[in-house]
Amino acid sequence: MKKLFTLIIAALAFNMANAQPPMGHQGMHGQGREQGPRKTPVERIAGLVEELKLTPEQAEKFAPVYLGYQGEIRKIRKDLKMLMDSYQGQEVNEKVAFRMVMDQLNADADIIACKKEYMRVFKNYLTPEQLSKIFLVEKRAMRPQRPEGGRGPGHGRPQGQQPAM
Numbered sequence: 001m002k003k004l005f006t007l008i009i010a011a012l013a014f015n016m017a018n019a020q021p022p023m024g025h026q027g028m029h030g031q032g033r034e035q036g037p038r039k040t041p042v043e044r045i046a047g048l049v050e051e052l053k054l055t056p057e058q059a060e061k062f063a064p065v066y067l068g069y070q071g072e073i074r075k076i077r078k079d080l081k082m083l084m085d086s087y088q089g090q091e092v093n094e095k096v097a098f099r100m101v102m103d104q105l106n107a108d109a110d111i112i113a114c115k116k117e118y119m120r121v122f123k124n125y126l127t128p129e130q131l132s133k134i135f136l137v138e139k140r141a142m143r144p145q146r147p148e149g150g151r152g153p154g155h156g157r158p159q160g161q162q163p164a165m
Helices: 002-020 042-051 054-085 094-122 128-142
Strands: none
Touching: 002 054, 042 054, 054 094, 094 128
């Protein structure tokens, strides 16, 4: 496994500067919601490689494409954040509220369109099983870490209460 990560890091170092999105999708909006500690692109890809059990050959080809995908998603979210920031100081009346919600929905649609486009590209690098897991693994990686036991306050039993034996 150590060799695999070394190979990934070497491939990323070589390809990082040249990693361009494979498609011309340019979202107009984005969604800024980041939780937990930020991971570097190499850390995200290394975790994805491990969880999807990619071969070294798959990882080398997949990494630059995935970096392009991540860049497009980041741009959509950044654009939305800038758009939402532009509403600062405005009185939130019905018209402004409607525009804000529509901007958010449009950003969501842009993210979905981007994911659909990249699914068509990812299938060239992943097995069907890996492809079926790609966005699930990504969502899990973005969730904030939960306390031991996998439950946070308000999920299931009241806080401090021990499970029945």
